[in-house]
Amino acid sequence: MARQCFINEYIFAYSEEEFERANSLRDRLAAMLANGAPFPVLWLAAVGAYFPLFSLPSIETVMDQPWPDDKSAISAVLALLAQQVREPMEERRCHALIPRLTPVTNEVSRRVQKQYEENAYPRWVKLPPGGTAISINSYLRKRFPFSQFKLMSSGDKIGSEIDILIAGCGTGQHSIATAQRFKGAKILAVDLSMTSLCYAQRKTQEAGLPNIEYAQGDIMHLNTPGRTFDIIESVGVLHHLAAPLAGWRNLLSLLRAGGFMRLGLYSEYARQSEAMARDFITKRGYEPIAEDIRRCRQDLMSMKDSGRFKKILSARDFYGMSECRDLLFHVQEHRYTLPQLKESVHQLGLTFIGFSLDADITEQYQQRFPADHPKTDLDNWHIFETENPDTFSGMYQFWVQKSD
Numbered sequence: 001m002a003r004q005c006f007i008n009e010y011i012f013a014y015s016e017e018e019f020e021r022a023n024s025l026r027d028r029l030a031a032m033l034a035n036g037a038p039f040p041v042l043w044l045a046a047v048g049a050y051f052p053l054f055s056l057p058s059i060e061t062v063m064d065q066p067w068p069d070d071k072s073a074i075s076a077v078l079a080l081l082a083q084q085v086r087e088p089m090e091e092r093r094c095h096a097l098i099p100r101l102t103p104v105t106n107e108v109s110r111r112v113q114k115q116y117e118e119n120a121y122p123r124w125v126k127l128p129p130g131g132t133a134i135s136i137n138s139y140l141r142k143r144f145p146f147s148q149f150k151l152m153s154s155g156d157k158i159g160s161e162i163d164i165l166i167a168g169c170g171t172g173q174h175s176i177a178t179a180q181r182f183k184g185a186k187i188l189a190v191d192l193s194m195t196s197l198c199y200a201q202r203k204t205q206e207a208g209l210p211n212i213e214y215a216q217g218d219i220m221h222l223n224t225p226g227r228t229f230d231i232i233e234s235v236g237v238l239h240h241l242a243a244p245l246a247g248w249r250n251l252l253s254l255l256r257a258g259g260f261m262r263l264g265l266y267s268e269y270a271r272q273s274e275a276m277a278r279d280f281i282t283k284r285g286y287e288p289i290a291e292d293i294r295r296c297r298q299d300l301m302s303m304k305d306s307g308r309f310k311k312i313l314s315a316r317d318f319y320g321m322s323e324c325r326d327l328l329f330h331v332q333e334h335r336y337t338l339p340q341l342k343e344s345v346h347q348l349g350l351t352f353i354g355f356s357l358d359a360d361i362t363e364q365y366q367q368r369f370p371a372d373h374p375k376t377d378l379d380n381w382h383i384f385e386t387e388n389p390d391t392f393s394g395m396y397q398f399w400v401q402k403s404d
């Protein structure tokens, strides 16, 4: 229970009395730790179900405690201490080791940075097992068999490396998945948030991947002297910038001619429920702090007409603190429509390769627009989306190619 509560960053609601008792147990445990006095081992689990154990002063001394003989109790306690003490300490030490590529001076970037320093996203534990790594050409050919684009000249050569930039890598789920997906991947993963980068670094070491390098930087000003990329991925990021198109353009300046870009942007149509919940939050004045996020969730769940928030209540992100803040309390969010996306793709001179969508959605689209074999006609997709507004609830996730 303590481990689950730590993972969701204590999002579950509690009564005042319950909290007072947890608080008083924490104080007693802290006093025992400070005096080096023995305490019942279950106290660690009870306190760890309400507060992260690393927040207790002198918690490091806990590693020297004599534990009971019960082997299963020891392994449970050690797993809890690894999660709530050792791993957060590892992440803290890592702050000094991550290189900084740009200062963060833009006002919006600073606010976004603050959010993700306090609430790194996503907070994840395990990746689903990845398949075998394949070349970028095989990957794109398989995903978009009828789309018109040029294969990467070195893309199928055995032993060739591909340089990949992950712009806004978050806590590493994204960079690790990409590192495992592409043969020869050599990755630079950048983010504003040191907390996220250190989480990512720890998980990357845990996965034993030597091919990802992490650095702090702002996409608005990012430059990587002497270094360009074959692929740039930025998913769930550009819509949080002060000027998304300027950020997109900046990233393109780092992409080699003929290179590929994978982006994820919020859809205006698919985010109607989130927009409604954001209005509710503004009207009621909840702040983006843990206490208010907890209160807001309880209020949303217990409203008489909670049915209108059904989509929110069943969203995975509703069940974790950092995720819920990202979902409903974000300091900066732009939303797009497909005509706007089409205009940006045109302005930037890019070739649209296709959307990453579940097969059942693309089949439905194919039935609706049988003549569009490549499935790249954004006007048709716009009609399809207006008829099926939840099509892009996982964002507009798509690939484009820079001309050579």
Ligand SMILES: C[S@@+](CC[C@H](N)C(=O)[O-])C[C@H]1O[C@@H](n2cnc3c(N)ncnc32)[C@H](O)[C@@H]1O
Binding pocket: 109, 112, 113, 116, 121, 122, 167, 168, 169, 170, 171, 173, 174, 190, 191, 192, 193, 196, 217, 218, 219, 220, 234, 235, 236, 237, 240, 241, 326
């Ligand atoms: C919603 S998370 C997505 C993380 C990751 N791409 C994923 O899909 O798991 C957005 C991330 O973008 C980062 N970000 C936002 N604006 C940025 C900027 N201007 N420069 C660099 N990173 C930025 C945030 O710090 C945050 O970690």
